[in-house]
Amino acid sequence: MGVExxxxxxxxxxxxxxxxxxxxxxxxxxxxxxxxxxDLYFSTTAVCIAEVFKLLLSTGMLAKESGSLTKLVSTIxxxxxxxPRELLKLSVPSIVYAIxxxxxxxxxxxxxxxxxxxxxxxxxxxxxxxxxxxxxxTLSRLQWFAIAMLCGGVTLVQWKPADATKxxxxxxxxxxxxxxxxxxxxxxxxxxxxxxxxxxxxxxxWVRNIQMYISGIVITMLAVxxxxxxxxxxxxxxxxxxxxxxxxxxxxxxxGLYTSVVVKYTDNIMKGFSAAAAIVLSTVASVVLxxxxxxxxxxxxxxxxxxxxxxxxxxxxxxxxLSVKDSDQESKQKLISV
Numbered sequence: 001m002g003v004e005x006x007x008x009x010x011x012x013x014x015x016x017x018x019x020x021x022x023x024x025x026x027x028x029x030x031x032x033x034x035x036x037x038x039d040l041y042f043s044t045t046a047v048c049i050a051e052v053f054k055l056l057l058s059t060g061m062l063a064k065e066s067g068s069l070t071k072l073v074s075t076i077x078x079x080x081x082x083x084p085r086e087l088l089k090l091s092v093p094s095i096v097y098a099i100x101x102x103x104x105x106x107x108x109x110x111x112x113x114x115x116x117x118x119x120x121x122x123x124x125x126x127x128x129x130x131x132x133x134x135x136x137x138t139l140s141r142l143q144w145f146a147i148a149m150l151c152g153g154v155t156l157v158q159w160k161p162a163d164a165t166k167x168x169x170x171x172x173x174x175x176x177x178x179x180x181x182x183x184x185x186x187x188x189x190x191x192x193x194x195x196x197x198x199x200x201x202x203x204x205x206w207v208r209n210i211q212m213y214i215s216g217i218v219i220t221m222l223a224v225x226x227x228x229x230x231x232x233x234x235x236x237x238x239x240x241x242x243x244x245x246x247x248x249x250x251x252x253x254x255x256g257l258y259t260s261v262v263v264k265y266t267d268n269i270m271k272g273f274s275a276a277a278a279i280v281l282s283t284v285a286s287v288v289l290x291x292x293x294x295x296x297x298x299x300x301x302x303x304x305x306x307x308x309x310x311x312x313x314x315x316x317x318x319x320x321x322l323s324v325k326d327s328d329q330e331s332k333q334k335l336i337s338v
Contacts, residue, residue: 015274017258018258018274019274019277019278019281020281021251021254021255021258022117022255022274022275022278023117023277023278023281023282023285024251025248025251025252025255026108026113026116026117026278026282027113027282027285027286027289028244028247028248028251029104029105029108029113029248030108030112030113030116030286030290031244031289032242032244032245032248033105033108033109034108034109034171034290035289035290038240038242039239039240040240041238041239041240041241041242041245042224042227042228042231042232042239042240043102043105043106044102044220044223044224044227044228045224045228045232045237045238046105046245046248046249046252047098047101047102047105047220047223047252048217048220048221048223048224049249050101050249050252050253050256051098051213051216051217051220052213052217053249053250053253054209054213054216054253054256054257055209055210055213055214055216055217057253057254057257058206058209058210058213058257059072059076059206059210061206061209061257062075062076062204062206062207062210065204065206075204075207076207076210079203079207079210079211080207080210080211080214086203086211087211087214087215089197089211090197090208090211090212090215091212091215091219092190092193093190093193093194093197093212094212094213094215094216094219095215095219096186096189096190096193097186097190097212097216098216098219098220098223099182099183099186100182100183100186100187100190101220101252102223103179103180103182103183103186104179104183106175106176106179107176107177107179107180107183108176109171109176110171110172110173110175110176110179111171111173111176111177111180112286112290112292113282113285113286113290114279114282114283114285114286114292114298114302115157115158115176115298116176116180116282117278117279117282117283118153118154118157118279118298118301118302118305119154119157119158119177119180120180120183120184121150121154121275121279121305121309122150122151122154122180122181122184123183123184123187123188123191124147124150124308124309124312125147125150125151126184126185126187126188126189127187127188127191127192128143128147128188128312129188130188130189130191130192130193131192134192134193134196135192135195135196142311142312142314143311143312145311146308146309146311146312147308147312149304149307149308149311150304150305150308150309150312152301152304153300153301153302153303153304153305153308154301154305155301156297156298156300156301156304157297157298157301157302157305158177158301159297159301194208194212209257224237275306275309276305276306276309276310279302279305279306280306283302
């Protein structure tokens with residue numbers, strides 16, 4: 001899946017939106033879980049609603065791609081209602097993503113947004129390992145070095161993490177870190193699995209999203225019933241919802257779909273810059289909103305992570321083409337000498 005050629009202005013637009021969404025999502029979720037006044041909402045219901053919105057948005061994008069209502073209905077009928085095998089196949093990443101999204105809420109209930117944003121970059125080595133094992137891809141030495149640097153940076157961040165004083169709720173950093181660990185494992189596996197499914201056929205991305213989100217709604221609804229079923233019956237599905245919580249759900253819905261657009265139109269270097277910029281924005285927001293105290297180990301670790309993301313995204317040098325050119329030149333020189 002190559003990167004389509006578009007204008008630099010559009011790439012910068014994609015970069016800016018993805019950065020702002022990523023940083024705002026983590027900061028806003030952290031705010032609703034720790035600082036926002038009022039009753040605490042059920043995170044499982046928020047994950048479920050986000051899946052519903054993703055399904056509606058994906059259907060809208062498929063309608064635009066189809067060009068007519070008749071073609072839209074026939075496409076959904078063919079790939080969704082008449083193809084339970086594909087629905088079952090896409091239920092695998094649905095389950096994994098549901099776990100990941102719930103772990104994100106648990107992590108941000110126990111860790112600051114800046115610490116979460118840095119530590120969550122462990123998804124890069126996890127994704128790389130899954131690509132090597134599942135897609136049989138190879139990584140360059142520079143990429144392996146970048147992964148080692150990233151792990152070192154995250155270790156520094158967790159070694160003596162920054163402290164936020166403006167957080168009135170009790171937190172457990174160990175629980176937060178374990179939640180992130182589960183989230184990055186889920187992110188790496190689900191992302192590579194979904195890519196493998198996409199490349200196994202010519203089925204539209206939006207059709208695949210619809211198949212996945214239908215399964216996701218069922219799975220997240222089960223999670224609501226199992227984890228908070230009794231409380232939801234007593235207090236209501238939308239208990240504790242405020243405009244800030246609705247904003248978090250909106251960002252979760254749009255952010256997941258916008259990633260598909262970014263993958264299609266930008267490259268790894270721009271995505272690396274976006275991740276690094278999101279870390280910086282999350283840190284600044286945490287200092288302002290939560291009175292985060294930056295330590296030297298946190299700053300050093302964050303810098304290492306940002307540099308490693310950039311190095312990992314650098315394009316690999318195509319040595320095979322260089323070797324062919326060199327051999328051609330050598331053969332020509334030999335013919336001339338003869």
